[in-house]
Amino acid sequence: MKQLQEKIRTDGKVLSDSVLKVDSFLNHQIDPVLMQAIGEEVASKFADEGITKILTLESSGIAPAVMTGLVLGVPVVFARKRKSLTLISDLYTASVHSFTKNETNDISVSKDYIKSDDVVLILDDFLANGQAVLGLIDIIEQADAALSGVAIVIEKGFQNGGKMIRDRGVRVESLAIISSLANGKVEFIGEVSA
Ligand code: G4P
Numbered sequence: 001m002k003q004l005q006e007k008i009r010t011d012g013k014v015l016s017d018s019v020l021k022v023d024s025f026l027n028h029q030i031d032p033v034l035m036q037a038i039g040e041e042v043a044s045k046f047a048d049e050g051i052t053k054i055l056t057l058e059s060s061g062i063a064p065a066v067m068t069g070l071v072l073g074v075p076v077v078f079a080r081k082r083k084s085l086t087l088i089s090d091l092y093t094a095s096v097h098s099f100t101k102n103e104t105n106d107i108s109v110s111k112d113y114i115k116s117d118d119v120v121l122i123l124d125d126f127l128a129n130g131q132a133v134l135g136l137i138d139i140i141e142q143a144d145a146a147l148s149g150v151a152i153v154i155e156k157g158f159q160n161g162g163k164m165i166r167d168r169g170v171r172v173e174s175l176a177i178i179s180s181l182a183n184g185k186v187e188f189i190g191e192v193s194a
């Protein structure tokens, strides 16, 4: 997605060879016009899939997920990272290990909001090692719902999450795939380095 790549180039900050900071439009401040374009792009890719629900993870997945849900006309559910007041028996839960933060957290979704007749699209802001997506897939499987695919705003193609999820036979559509952050420079897959 050209508009997204240009935004990453102009406003993204390369913190290291493996971390891209996008606080100015996605992870802290949010650019609604860009989020709307992202929603339209994701919705067009999955328009014929009979999706009934979008599943994301708080907090940064919510903005692009809501925009996609608006275009597709379906509800958006975000998995919670914090303990909720709901009885544990009323929740689907999964453990998500972050290699980046070196910690494991439980995520949860109320059983009220994903049902066995749902066709679910997972959407998240970043795909790095794929652990968050695996946790969301686990929850969809517990609910006995159907997984349509995974939409990602920014995939770090040099980390293994994308390959791991695709190797499971899951359709993964990333709007921008970064091949390298070396030397403070963002390179996207499909581009020839200058
Ligand atoms: P994984 O799910 O793909 O295995 O990711 P990982 O544990 O490596 O990432 C942990 C958190 O860091 C996630 O956000 C993820 O979106 C984010 N993240 C990973 N790599 C990058 C990066 O290069 N840049 C930025 N900006 N974020 C990255 P989170 O903790 O769930 O936070 P939230 O932003 O959704 O609240």
Ligand code: NA
Binding pocket: 027, 060, 125, 126
């Ligand atoms: Na994030």
Ligand code: NA
Binding pocket: 057, 058, 059, 060, 061, 124, 125, 126
């Ligand atoms: Na995220």
